[in-house]
Amino acid sequence: xxxxxxxxxxxxxxxxxxxxxxxxxxxxxxxxxxxxxxxxxxxxxxxxxxxxxxxxxxxxxxxxxxxxxxxxxxxxxxxxxxxxxxxxxxxxxxxxxxxxxxxxxxxxxxxxxxxxxxxxxxxxxxxxxxxxxxxxxxxxxxxxxxxxxxxxxxxxxxxxxxxxxxxxxxxxxxxxxxxxxxxxxxxxxxxxxxxxxxxxxxxxxxxxxxxxxxxxxxxxxxxxxxxxxxxxxxxxxxxxxxxxxxxxxxxxxxxxxxxxxxxxxxxxxxxxxxxxxxxxxxxxxxxxxxxxxxxxxxxxxxxxxxxxx
Numbered sequence: 001x002x003x004x005x006x007x008x009x010x011x012x013x014x015x016x017x018x019x020x021x022x023x024x025x026x027x028x029x030x031x032x033x034x035x036x037x038x039x040x041x042x043x044x045x046x047x048x049x050x051x052x053x054x055x056x057x058x059x060x061x062x063x064x065x066x067x068x069x070x071x072x073x074x075x076x077x078x079x080x081x082x083x084x085x086x087x088x089x090x091x092x093x094x095x096x097x098x099x100x101x102x103x104x105x106x107x108x109x110x111x112x113x114x115x116x117x118x119x120x121x122x123x124x125x126x127x128x129x130x131x132x133x134x135x136x137x138x139x140x141x142x143x144x145x146x147x148x149x150x151x152x153x154x155x156x157x158x159x160x161x162x163x164x165x166x167x168x169x170x171x172x173x174x175x176x177x178x179x180x181x182x183x184x185x186x187x188x189x190x191x192x193x194x195x196x197x198x199x200x201x202x203x204x205x206x207x208x209x210x211x212x213x214x215x216x217x218x219x220x221x222x223x224x225x226x227x228x229x230x231x232x233x234x235x236x237x238x239x240x241x242x243x244x245x246x247x248x249x250x251x252x253x254x255x256x257x258x259x260x261x262x263x264x265x266x267x268x269x270x271x272x273x274x275x276x277x278x279x280x281x282x283x284x285x286x287x288x289x290x291x292x293x294x295x296x297x298x299x300x301x302x303x304x305x306x307x308x309x
Contacts, residue, residue, distance in 0.1 A: 001029045001030075001084055001085075001086045001087070001088055001101065001105065001108070001153070002029065002030040002032060002078070002083070002084045002086070002087045002156075003021070003029055003030070003031050003032070003087075003088050003089075003090055003101075004032045004034065004075055004078030004079070004082070004087060004089050004090070005017070005021075005031070005032070005033050005078075005089075005090050005091070005092050006034045006066075006071045006074030006078070006089075006092065007034065007035050007036060007038060007042050007043075007046060007074075007092045008035075008036040008037065008038055008042070008071070008074075008092075009038050009039060009040045009042060010040075010042050010092040010093055011038075011040045011041040011042050011045060013092065013200070014042055014045050014046070014092055014093075015045065016095055017090075017092050017093060017094060017095065017096070018045070018046075018049050020095045020096040020098070021059075021090075021096055022049075022053065022059075023096075023098045024096070024098060024099075024100065024101045024102070025098055025099050025101075025102045026101045026102035026105065027058035027059035027101070028058060028059070028101070028105075029059060029084075029101050030059070030060050030061075030082075030083070030084055031053075031059055031060070031061045031062070032061075032063075032078040033046045033050070033061065033063045033064070034064055034065075034066050034074040034075070034077050035063070035064070035065050035074075036065075036066050036069065036070070036071065036073070036074040037065070037066075037067060037069060042092075043065075046063050047063055049061065050063045062081065064077060064081065070167060070169075070170055071165075071170075071173065072165035072166060072168075072169055072170075072173045073165075073167050075089055075164075075165045076164045076165050076167060079156070079159060079160065079164050079165070082156050084156065085111075085155060085156055085157075086153055086154065086155055086156060087153075087154055087155075087156045087159060088104075088153045088154070089149050089150070089152075090149075090150055090197075091149060091150060091199075093200055093202070094150065094197055094198065094199050094200055095197060095198040095200065096196075096197055097196045097197050097198075100196050100197070103191075103196075104117075104153060104191070107153075107189060107191055108153070110189070111155070111187075112186070112187045112189040113154070113155045113158040113184075113186030113187045113188065114152055114153065114154050114155065114158070114181055114186045114187075114188050114189070115152075115153040115190075115191055116132075116134075116147065116151055116152060116153075116188065116189070116190045117151045117152070117153070117191055117195070118130060118132050118151065118191075118192055118194075118195040118196070119148065119150055119151055119195055119196055119197050119199050120195045120197060120198055121198075121199045121201055122198050122199065122200060122201065123200075123202070124200070127198070130148070130151070130195075130199070131144050131145075131146060131302075132144070132192070133146055134192060136182060136185070136186075136188055137182070137241075138179050138182035138183050138229070138238075138245075139238070139241040139242045139245040139309060140245075140306065141178050141179060142179060142225065142242060142245040142246055142249055143245050143249060143252075143302040143305050143306060144302045144303075144306075145175050146178070147174065147175070147178030147181065147182075148174050148178075148199075149174040150196075150197055150199065152174075152177075152178070152181065154181070158184070158186060162180050162181065162184050163180065165177060166224055168220065168224070169217065169220060169221050169224060170214075170217045170220075171214045171217040171221065172217070172218055172221035172222075173221065175221060175225070176221050176224050176225050176228070179225045179229070180228050180232070183228060183229070183232045183233065184232075210260050211253065211256045211257050211260060211262075211265075212257055212260045212262035212265055215257060215262070215265040215268070219268070219269070219272055222246065222249065222253075222272065222276075223272070223276075225246060226246055226276055229242040229243060229246065230243075241309050243276075243277055244277070244279060244283060244309055245305070245309060246276060246277070247273060247276060247277045247279060247287060248286070248287055248290055248308065248309075249302075249305075250269060250270075250272060250273030250276065250287075251287035251288070251290040251291040251305075252290050252291070252294050252301045252302065252305065253269055254266050254269040254270055254273065254291050254294075254295075255290065255291045255292070255293065255294025255295040255298075255301070256294060257269055258291075258294075258295040259294070259295055259297060273287070283308075286305075286308040289304075289308075290304060290305055290308075
């Protein structure tokens with residue numbers, strides 16, 4: 001297995017991340033660190049880590065630069081360099097479970113296209129297991145975003161076949177990739193005996209930032225997912241469910257933008273929602289219900305949306 005970590009100005013969190021990688025109980029894997037144009041001390045930290053772990057007969061470390069901006073570009077750089085059957089992408093501000101590689105390697109013996117994991121999110125005070133559903137349905141993932149960057153171990157050739165990471169996206173790129181992964185009908189294995197890692201939420205993380213600050217990129221990811229669905233699925237019940245799930249996802253996102261006080265982005269989101277799909281009156285009323293529920297502070301609207309599909 002190869003582990004790819006894109007790095008951009010993460011000197012504050014990088015020592016914890018690299019220490020967790022070095023602490024793996026099984027270090028028979030290749031680590032690729034991709035510096036994405038850092039202007040702080042991240043490159044020096046990565047280079048020191050590479051030199052420290054070179055020629056120790058276990059984990060091999062490669063450090064490269066990717067000048068094209070964006071985590072997806074950095075991840076595709078790592079994908080191009082990958083020479084192992086499986087690849088795993090980790091984030092440079094999170095903490096890897098020490099027995100992750102040791103636990104996952106046996107799960108790859110049957111050569112699945114993808115192994116899906118559960119993860120733990122934390123802000124340093126509280127921890128929770130990220131929501132997931134053990135399903136192959138892209139419509140479910142569209143609504144609950146169960147597949148994130150660190151929850152997918154992918155067969156390298158499979159990822160290359162479906163096009164790798166979409167480099168035009170800057171956020172929700174892992175969500176869009178998850179849509180394509182499931183649309184490709186992979187040989188899928190869910191590992192849910194325990195969650196892995198600590199995914200740290202902070203103002204500079206994609207996960208910890210609000211929706212308003214990234215709305216244009218979120219809208220681009222939503223459009224890309226809609227294009228994926230219509231390109232990869234023929235007219236069918238599954239395609240109808242995916243399109244309706246995206247329509248509901250727009251409604252929930254609009255409610256989130258409203259609660260953050262960004263009325264302009266909420267209006268733009270509604271315009272994009274109506275432009276994407278104009279369903280029956282019943283489904284439009286259901287979407288309005290999801291929007292109002294979310295805008296008034298309701299949580300877990302995706303569970304309600306699943307029942308409305």
